[in-house]
Amino acid sequence: MAKKSGELSERKKQILKAIVNAHIEGGEPVGSKSILQSAGMNCSSATIRNEMAELEEMGYLEQPHASAGRVPSELGYRFYVDSLIEHYAMTTQEIAQINNLLRVKMGELDQILSAASHLASSLTNYTGIAIQPRSGSVSISKFEGIFLDPAHFILVAVSSTGTVKTKHIHTEFPLEEPTVAKLTQVLNETLVNLPAERITLPIIMDLESRMGAESGMVGPVIKVIYDLLSDLDSGAVSVSGIDQLLQYPEYSDTSQFRALLGALEKKDDILDLVSTKGNESDISVLIGSESSVKVMNNSALVFKPIVKDGKTLGAIGVLGPRRMDYARVLATLEGLSGNIENLIQPNQQITDGGKPNG
């Protein structure tokens, strides 16, 4: 029996770590002999077997079938990630790649995030994910109408998180430029910083009275604004490098992979996952069934929220098999998110000629 249940001897840790590492690399059950080599241990395979049997009893290892090697269980990975993992240092090449590709993409958040997800995928060889969460209560901090021609104008809305959305609006009755200017002004006077649920009838009536003769356009415009707000609030998930997953044998089961694809497309599950964990600003590691999305039972999702001024603006993540190279993935996400947060703190956008004042 082990000394104390819940306590792992140094040697057990060493063995567990070796097993996890080997299994991450090869994907196949690892046996007692191969451990002797991979970790330079000075004992016999029989001893390792004994230890492995105990580790299995404690729940850290599993055996696919009686005459096979051992595979880390979910608990085993958990322990590995929490206590055994070794920090992976990115190569200068990788760092340079991140810097170069992201610097070019500076600009809107969604573009940065999606570029980051591409990078995450190509650096880790898993699937990269960029998430803009449902924030729950978005409002619009600035409106602007752009007159196009007597039948069309564009409504631009800047959200409280900085996102910009636009909608074309077609009017049946001829429109003049001053009318659009007036609308812009009135909207900014009445609707700024109001979440959808606080745009009530009295406010709309106020808006109509301020528009005077042109009050007829208020109703449709309000509808467009509702659309904009729900757009802003609907969250977005962009996925890159799904094809990468197919290189891992765990996804050769087509039906399971198909279900995973479906979940990624529906995007709801992913958004839920991220928003439940989203208040933390640290990296989350969800291994297998920890994610409560049943189709991800054999997968792992690692993601890091992107935070600015205490607000979670998005997240980038990596999805892969349960036996993913956590060390590398964690390092990559840290590197990416650091870079992104630098880009968002807008400190050098227009000083094109000048050098960034670091």
Added chain:
Amino acid sequence: MAKKSGELSERKKQILKAIVNAHIEGGEPVGSKSILQSAGMNCSSATIRNEMAELEEMGYLEQPHASAGRVPSELGYRFYVDSLIEHYAMTTQEIAQINNLLRVKMGELDQILSAASHLASSLTNYTGIAIQPRSGSVSISKFEGIFLDPAHFILVAVSSTGTVKTKHIHTEFPLEEPTVAKLTQVLNETLVNLPAERITLPIIMDLESRMGAESGMVGPVIKVIYDLLSDLDSGAVSVSGIDQLLQYPEYSDTSQFRALLGALEKKDDILDLVSTKGNESDISVLIGSESSVKVMNNSALVFKPIVKDGKTLGAIGVLGPRRMDYARVLATLEGLSGNIENLIQPNQQITDGGKPNG
């Protein structure tokens, strides 16, 4: 021997059609006997076999191996699509679905297209694709600056195709609202309708002189405008329902499916395909190697450009196995594109209460 090479007897056509239909439905090689039943023919299976042998010699059929049934060749599908296909009439339910889902999504073109691609996928059970092609020479037809605070403003650009793009711009020196207004005016006076290659140094210098004291911001703004133009011109591909493909046995070969996924993500190949065929406004059907994208050799791509005022604004398409249900796909794309073109011709956007005057 056949009467004249290149001419198919009625009976041959009937047989070919029956084979294609059966193979589309079942996915397996079809034998002489099963044709007797599916097409109500009054001859024996031996006769059919003779005909099939000739059809094979002519290149319309193929035999996976000596003792198997026949499978339509690429040429066979081509002939089927060109001459044998029967028009499929969508059910009223399907039509209603299109109407409902697209009507809600009215608004920006990219949203409509992506909704349409979702619909295409769920109606056909293949993968839906929405494409906004590289137009080659985009220009900006209207600029607007939106002042946020002394360190930030937003540049809005309305492209010649109606697309709207925005960029946050950060300035190092304090900024005032009138400056942004002035910039807006100057940009509209100097850069409207100029494609990127015609924004030359003299023009930029003109711009700087017009900005007077604030000429320092011109350089960076120009850079942003270049970005916007290349953004507008870079094309976009949005894919929905890739998971659908996995239900077809032709994609159970993982490595091939993986390559296909990769091609869809790179999006270049798809954009090229569509833009080479893009001047036509009719539906294109690319079967197997016709598409010149080698990874699509066992697939078929059907797409329909969305045209307004003679300009190709986008395209929606369906990607599936070579044995795709062309009749249904063609009907679905026709239905969708008709609907989209109606939505784009903006004829009822703001008459919310009134009924569409169609």
Added chain:
DNA sequence: TTTAGCACTCAATTCGTTTGAGTGCTAACT
């Protein structure tokens, strides 16, 4: 030109055999 009949082909299925990596256990050893 069509058709019945028959020999032939060949992928797919089935089933028994072999192989070998890896284990668990026991008994000796330190």
Added chain:
DNA sequence: AGTTAGCACTCAAACGAATTGAGTGCTAAA
């Protein structure tokens, strides 16, 4: 106590022979 050599045991995977059956091509008669 803990460790180790040795050995019997297990079981998935790989291999291969035999069987099956759908479907063909050919031939000779109608």
